[in-house]
Amino acid sequence: MKKPVVDFDLCIGCGSCIELCPEVFELRDEKAWVIGEDKCSTCDCQEVADICPTEAITFSEE
Numbered sequence: 001m002k003k004p005v006v007d008f009d010l011c012i013g014c015g016s017c018i019e020l021c022p023e024v025f026e027l028r029d030e031k032a033w034v035i036g037e038d039k040c041s042t043c044d045c046q047e048v049a050d051i052c053p054t055e056a057i058t059f060s061e062e
């Protein structure tokens, strides 16, 4: 299964991914944390990765 991963070094805490996928991402200390890695089916996580301004979101296959 495809699971989103956030690179904290790249994330600037803009909140776009949280707005689009609140079930998958949560903002903590100005970084996007993955809180629902198995909830990707409820949204299009690839779309989220595409809107991230710093390309901090990638996917691991498991």
Ligand code: SF4
Pocket (backbone or CB within 6 Å): 006, 010, 011, 012, 013, 014, 015, 016, 017, 018, 031, 032, 051, 052, 053, 054, 055, 056, 057
């Ligand atoms: S869209 Fe990208 S930069 Fe913005 S909070 Fe999410 S991971 Fe961080």
